[in-house]
Amino acid sequence: MTVSLQTEPIDVVAEYAALVGEAPGAAVATFTGYVRNYTGEDPVGALELEHYPEMALSVLEELGQQAAERFGLLRWRIVHRFGVLPVSETIVWVGAMADHRGEAISACECMMDTLKTDAPFWKREQGPSGARWVASCEHDGQRRERWKRSEERT
Amino acid sequence: MTVSLQTEPIDVVAEYAALVGEAPGAAVATFTGYVRNYTGEDPVGALELEHYPEMALSVLEELGQQAAERFGLLRWRIVHRFGVLPVSETIVWVGAMADHRGEAISACECMMDTLKTDAPFWKREQGPSGARWVASCEHDGQRRERWKRSEERT
Amino acid sequence: MSITIKLFASLREALGESEFQLELGAIPVENEVSSVITVASIKAALSARGSQWHDALNQPNLVHALNHKVVYVDAIVADGDELALFPPMTGG
């Protein structure tokens, strides 16, 4: 399984070990996202992650596959949580193994940027004045576009 | 300690835990390099890493500090091995923690690219026809230049 | 002849529904020439349910996913399809 959707905290040690296996490629890059304790000036109590299960699974599988082909990955893995997540806990983990560092690191970044805008998850932060849906970020859209443009170029 | 030079294998689990600590930032990126089992068509038996200890330490400290300032890192760490390294073992580990994913991932990539060309380590591969010094790679120089150029731009 | 409508996040909350069946028989076809029903036809029919529906479904960045793929409003909807409507995604 290359994609996991789960409520329990992400076991980054086990995920890393599963990605690398017995015969590591020369280059392994990982990214882990954690629940922020602040958004701007407001303390965050917890994060709720709503998701669309069937679509989330197929979108993550597809974007991982595309990154694997584009960057020549030996192995990759994406783990995303949903449900209620306490501050400072893991939200998302991506890992990529390749023959060269540039490919592994770019694949991680591409998977994260694509996941942010394309995978059906929605964050709601619990704050001092109640819960509020997190607004999507224009910057995320720009980061996503970069990968489209450079894909067309190659 | 933000930099470690060591002969023993890198404990990626302990390094990750030390980087993240009790209060993780929102974004953690890591890169691990492993000893290749092949260079082109030649199987590699083991890798010898020669280094210039005092200069390696100061170069790694400085490039880490520069990445930390440039990308606003909350914490970072670089571990590099030297001595005789069996195939498939770790060579290098870098980790970066930041408030945003782009910063953490770019810092990892920048630290690796800078380390490759600026830190005084030299690889010698033990192969079927004896040992040979690994030649420096023009591509590494180009990757290093990218960071210089984009630094001047900002 | 029906499709499944799914609503997520702020849209689900605003409209108080997360999933329901919609009969296609009651949806006006696209125009006299073409007898297809599009995502736009569905949105128009749901918008007629009242101002809350109208406002929620006509927000500028609404995303439409047909059978788990993001589509434009001109995508053709068929019996048994699953159409999900939601605000921009904010995972990761």
Next chain:
Amino acid sequence: MSITIKLFASLREALGESEFQLELGAIPVENEVSSVITVASIKAALSARGSQWHDALNQPNLVHALNHKVVYVDAIVADGDELALFPPMTGG
């Protein structure tokens, strides 16, 4: 008045030395006007030790590090400095 010379990797191997002291008194100064000794002066003096030294020290990509910082050949060398010479780095 001496400096420490360090050689690494293929250069160390080719010349069979890893570290030695070099007396600065024997090194010709840069020119009549300036009495400084530069990295280039040191390389010229070492190159005079024989063809092996000459060839090894004049390879195009040789790196010079003075007191742990990479420098150009015009860097000025002073008593007690550590000058390291080595091929391009290949760590990571």
